[in-house]
Amino acid sequence: MSHLIFGAGQIGCFIGACMHEAGVDVSFLARRHIKAMLEHGLLLTDYQGYRSEVTHLQCVDTTQARPFDVVWLTVKCTAVQPSLDELAAFVGQDTIIMCCQNGLGSDQIVRERFPNNQVLRVMVPFNVVLQENEQANSQVREVSKFANYHRGSEGTLCIEKNHSDRLAAWMKLMNSSCLDVAEESNMTGLQWAKLQLNLGNSVNALADIPVKAMLMQRNYRLVIASLMDELLNVAQSQHIQLPKVASVKGHWIPYVLRLPDILFKLLANKMLAIDPTVRTSMWWDIKNGKPTEIQYLNGAVERAGQALGIACPINNAIIALISKKQNGELKGAISASELRKYVLSNDSSKLNG
Numbered sequence: 001m002s003h004l005i006f007g008a009g010q011i012g013c014f015i016g017a018c019m020h021e022a023g024v025d026v027s028f029l030a031r032r033h034i035k036a037m038l039e040h041g042l043l044l045t046d047y048q049g050y051r052s053e054v055t056h057l058q059c060v061d062t063t064q065a066r067p068f069d070v071v072w073l074t075v076k077c078t079a080v081q082p083s084l085d086e087l088a089a090f091v092g093q094d095t096i097i098m099c100c101q102n103g104l105g106s107d108q109i110v111r112e113r114f115p116n117n118q119v120l121r122v123m124v125p126f127n128v129v130l131q132e133n134e135q136a137n138s139q140v141r142e143v144s145k146f147a148n149y150h151r152g153s154e155g156t157l158c159i160e161k162n163h164s165d166r167l168a169a170w171m172k173l174m175n176s177s178c179l180d181v182a183e184e185s186n187m188t189g190l191q192w193a194k195l196q197l198n199l200g201n202s203v204n205a206l207a208d209i210p211v212k213a214m215l216m217q218r219n220y221r222l223v224i225a226s227l228m229d230e231l232l233n234v235a236q237s238q239h240i241q242l243p244k245v246a247s248v249k250g251h252w253i254p255y256v257l258r259l260p261d262i263l264f265k266l267l268a269n270k271m272l273a274i275d276p277t278v279r280t281s282m283w284w285d286i287k288n289g290k291p292t293e294i295q296y297l298n299g300a301v302e303r304a305g306q307a308l309g310i311a312c313p314i315n316n317a318i319i320a321l322i323s324k325k326q327n328g329e330l331k332g333a334i335s336a337s338e339l340r341k342y343v344l345s346n347d348s349s350k351l352n353g
């Protein structure tokens, strides 16, 4: 079975290289600088000390387009619509398309364009980053010249359950590799549960510090908890059951986040079991001057709330701040106390920048 990673970046390179290691026939479509790294070879590492050099990775470009059995769409949400024409050249009538985006709605864009194909949603629970030289572990740098994709947190790659067994052999291969995969029948619930965690991406981008350091500050946690309350309210009104994706059930997370620091540190050990350097994908987007996925994350909650007549003022305020951050009106990091005052009491005089 042939697999194509379409839009190989942090997630695509990591997942695709794990597939290659597992013996899967996988090719990559990537931007030129990433293609050069892939063709040279990659170093895969993870937060638990896993380390493997992966070579002989195969890239394709649009001039070599042909249908693949499975196409993994690993571009950002904002790149899904603009990618559709190029994607079409790799999609045949039996191609399965895997949508690996965070947030809600990217699969719908793909389904509308490819109504006769099987389009499956994929939930990526873990964080991957292309380690920059100054971040890379010096031991790793000494022995590898390869670009280092580092997985900074745990989790099983979840694929929407389908009623064919076309992926059975692939799943078996993968589950003996560095990447665990599983099928999920409640994919809508799972996407909302992951979305609940990703609501903190925007706070992380505004805080401009690693996730772990952000979670150590209660005022940031209070804002994230309030964003989550709104999502939980909207999800409940739609009767969406949220499976557990973190160490604590979704409904309990806002309570844990609101605990005083000393109790939070005691109880949230597993929540804090992430690399101290991990930052969210939205922080990276802002850093790289790219459009953020805010409309597919907090924006998705706000729109679902609107449709139900449920106001989501906290998500609304955060969306406005991210938009200011993107267009350069808001400069520098927002401290935890500033953000709390601004978002939770909506007092704009409390913000610098």
Ligand SMILES: NC(=O)C1=CN([C@@H]2O[C@H](COP(=O)(O)OP(=O)(O)OC[C@H]3O[C@@H](n4cnc5c(N)ncnc54)[C@H](OP(=O)(O)O)[C@@H]3O)[C@@H](O)[C@H]2O)C=CC1
Pocket: 006, 007, 008, 009, 010, 011, 012, 029, 030, 031, 034, 074, 075, 076, 077, 079, 082, 083, 086, 100, 101, 102, 124, 125, 126, 127, 128, 129, 281, 290, 293
């Ligand atoms: N990184 C992470 O830790 C996690 C990310 N996710 C989600 O996974 C998805 C992918 O994120 P991530 O891997 O970080 O994103 P990246 O930006 O690292 O990777 C996407 C890559 O696709 C490229 N691309 C876009 N359009 C095309 C095209 N038409 N042809 C070829 N290449 C293209 C982009 O290039 P360019 O930028 O030049 O357009 C970029 O290199 C997002 O929805 C994200 O939220 C989920 C969990 C964790």
Ligand SMILES: CC(C)(CO)C(=O)C(=O)O
Pocket: 102, 124, 125, 126, 127, 128, 153, 197, 198, 201, 278, 279, 280, 281, 282
């Ligand atoms: C894994 C997590 C929640 C944090 O890195 C993420 O999905 C992201 O950065 O977008």
